[in-house]
Amino acid sequence: MLSCRQLGFSYGAVPVLKDICFTVEKGRFCVVLGRNGSGKTTLIHCLNRILHPTQGQVFINDKDMTSLSRNEIARTVSLVPQEHMEIFPFRVIDVVVMARAPFLGTAAAPKPGDYKMAEDALKQLHAFHLADKNFNRISGGERQIVLLARAIAQNARIMLLDEPTNHLDFNNQYHLLSAIKELCRSTDLCIVASMHDPNLASLFADEIIMLKNGRILYHGPNQKVMTPQNISALYDVDTRAIPIGDRKQLFLPKQKMGSSDT
Numbered sequence: 001m002l003s004c005r006q007l008g009f010s011y012g013a014v015p016v017l018k019d020i021c022f023t024v025e026k027g028r029f030c031v032v033l034g035r036n037g038s039g040k041t042t043l044i045h046c047l048n049r050i051l052h053p054t055q056g057q058v059f060i061n062d063k064d065m066t067s068l069s070r071n072e073i074a075r076t077v078s079l080v081p082q083e084h085m086e087i088f089p090f091r092v093i094d095v096v097v098m099a100r101a102p103f104l105g106t107a108a109a110p111k112p113g114d115y116k117m118a119e120d121a122l123k124q125l126h127a128f129h130l131a132d133k134n135f136n137r138i139s140g141g142e143r144q145i146v147l148l149a150r151a152i153a154q155n156a157r158i159m160l161l162d163e164p165t166n167h168l169d170f171n172n173q174y175h176l177l178s179a180i181k182e183l184c185r186s187t188d189l190c191i192v193a194s195m196h197d198p199n200l201a202s203l204f205a206d207e208i209i210m211l212k213n214g215r216i217l218y219h220g221p222n223q224k225v226m227t228p229q230n231i232s233a234l235y236d237v238d239t240r241a242i243p244i245g246d247r248k249q250l251f252l253p254k255q256k257m258g259s260s261d262t
């Protein structure tokens with residue numbers, strides 16, 4: 001379980017997150033939606049102490065995160081970042097096995113069991129064919145999948161994803177989110193992901209946090225929060241819903257965006 005109480009964060013004197021309170025239980029896939037600059041990445045970074053909140057607290061399974069060591073946090077919380085810069089020219093399998101570092105002794109090398117976990121994570125995402133490739137010579141989308149495999153191999157109880165479908169094609173967006181949802185169900189993982197596409201969020205999320213100007217506008221079960229009214233208020237775009245069956249809806253702007261008369 002992951003929760004925040006009155007969490008706030010400022011870059012210098014500029015407040016970016018204000019009075020953030022929520023709880024995500026284990027086995028739940030929570031998506032954070034919001035406009036560019038609304039504070040999604042800042043929130044994700046406060047949830048694993050890459051950034052230190054300037055106010056309030058983050059709790060992991062009822063433990064205040066400030067009471068946990070860096071290693072304990074690394075064992076409990078995995079992160080798939082938004083940016084994935086080129087690193088040393090490691091093979092993909094070696095990048096994935098790095099996830100096992102918090103579980104190894106100081107300067108200890110990964111064991112066969114660690115490689116098995118890394119291989120299984122790549123197989124789970126249908127990416128085992130990348131195992132021997134140079135991480136710097138695969139595509140941005142392939143790197144995204146490899147970094148998700150690394151987070152899976154970390155076997156942490158909480159997973160944070162910053163825009164996981166960035167760089168992914170239509171097929172991989174669907175398969176990656178299906179894999180994340182399945183992982184959440186089968187391992188009782190607590191997952192928080194920032195995303196930009198309200199339609200993908202409404203197809204896959206259990207619950208939604210709508211973040212506007214650094215504050216929570218709405219938080220609750222997907223079906224309850226994802227309404228045209230709430231989405232209009234979040235994105236400042238008049239939105240309509242088209243039923244697509246199975247109690248799902250597709251959200252579209254009421255007017256064609258950027259249309260020209262010519």
Ligand SMILES: Nc1ncnc2c1ncn2[C@@H]1O[C@H](COP(=O)(O)OP(=O)(O)OP(=O)(O)O)[C@@H](O)[C@H]1O
Pocket residue numbers: 011016034035036037038039040041042043
């Ligand atoms: N290192 C920084 N120093 C100062 N201000 C920052 C820094 N990083 C982000 N900001 C500002 O904080 C605000 C929130 O940024 P953040 O990256 O959290 O938003 P976001 O919702 O993730 O945006 P996007 O959807 O564009 O990725 C923005 O106004 C941004 O300009």
